[in-house]
Amino acid sequence: DTAVSQTPKYLVTQMGNDKSIKCEQNLGHDTMYWYKQDSKKFLKIMFSYNNKELIINETVPNRFSPKSPDKAHLNLHINSLELGDSAVYFCASSRPSGGPQETQYFGPGTRLLVL
Amino acid sequence: TQLLEQSPQFLSIQEGENLTVYCNSSSVFSSLQWYRQEPGEGPVLLVTVVTGGEVKKLKRLTFQFGDARKDSSLHITAAQPGDTGLYLCAGAGGSNYKLTFGKGTLLTVNP
Numbered sequence: 240d241t242a243v244s245q246t247p248k249y250l251v252t253q254m255g256n257d258k259s260i261k262c263e264q265n266l267g268h269d270t271m272y273w274y275k276q277d278s279k280k281f282l283k284i285m286f287s288y289n290n291k292e293l294i295i296n297e298t299v300p301n302r303f304s305p306k307s308p309d310k311a312h313l314n315l316h317i318n319s320l321e322l323g324d325s326a327v328y329f330c331a332s333s334r335p336s337g338g339p340q341e342t343q344y345f346g347p348g349t350r351l352l353v354l
Numbered sequence: 355t356q357l358l359e360q361s362p363q364f365l366s367i368q369e370g371e372n373l374t375v376y377c378n379s380s381s382v383f384s385s386l387q388w389y390r391q392e393p394g395e396g397p398v399l400l401v402t403v404v405t406g407g408e409v410k411k412l413k414r415l416t417f418q419f420g421d422a423r424k425d426s427s428l429h430i431t432a433a434q435p436g437d438t439g440l441y442l443c444a445g446a447g448g449s450n451y452k453l454t455f456g457k458g459t460l461l462t463v464n465p
Contacts, residue, residue: 243396280440282397282455295452329396340385340404341446343453345396 242266243346245330251352252320260315260349262330270294271313272331272343273305282329288313320353327351357381358445360456368464370432375441375459378425383445386419386426387453391440433463 243264252258264271272295273285287295291307302318313330330346359378367373377386385404389397401410403419403426410417414437416429430437440460444453 280391280458280460282442282458284452284454287452331396340402342387342399342402345398347394347396 243330243332243344245328245346245349247349248347249350249352251354254320254322254353256320257316257318258320258351259317260328260330260351262313262315262346264311264330264332264344264346266332266344268332268334268344269310270333270341271307271310272333273313273315274329274331274345276327276329276348278326286313286315322353325351325353358443358454358456360441360443360459362459363457364460364462366462366464367433369434371463373430373433373461375428375443375461376425377427377443377456379445380424381445381447382423383447383454384423385446386423387444387446388417388426388428389442389444391442391458393439397440397442430461433461435463435465437461438463 246261269290272287274282275285276282285297285299286305288307290310304316306314327348327350329348331343333341333343361376385402387402388400390400391397401417406421406423408419414431418427440458442458443456446453
């Protein structure tokens with residue numbers, strides 16, 4: 240019973256291409272997130288959605304566009320991929336209360352390599 | 355911008371030794387969480403501390419939140435090879451309790 244799932248697990252593509260990463264959670268959570276983990280393992284939040292509404296949008300190039308078709312899904316579309324986009328992208332979800340004690344549940348990550 | 359400094363960045367010890375990982379900031383956080391990440395997987399929450407001075411124990415792991423809620427420590431007693439992994443601290447702050455992560459401590463426990 241996978242709680243937070245991401246597809247694909249690995250993504251190798253050429254510079255300039257457009258790609259999407261999909262995320263689904265079956266925990267009944269209202270809040271979902273996208274994080275980027277660089278080669279030095281630094282994990283940084285990119286976006287957060289609460290019940291399909293964008294609530295956190297960090298300083299991310301507008302080539303990155305999240306889309307939430309429903310509260311169980313948060314997809315990430317990346318246009319015109321660049322070498323620096325190579326990283327591991329994690330999706331996460333949490334309950335909607337947004338309190339400081341909320342646990343975030345992470346997916347297994349998507350390893351993106353831009354050549 | 356809230357920043358969390360974790361130290362040490364790398365730690366390699368022998369089975370049975372004790373260790374402490376530190377997480378420091380100049381900012382006050384509503385809570386501080388510790389995650390453990392294994393290779394090829396996402397981070398998994400170990401504990402959340404909310405109250406200044408709070409101490410929580412999870413088997414051989416002891417977590418402490420500083421009195422001023424700016425720093426935290428993770429102490430592992432009698433480390434085992436199964437403790438090997440990347441330990442991440444994350445502070446929750448702001449109106450939406452956004453998590454700010456430290457850069458992690460990569461722990462290797464050798465048998």
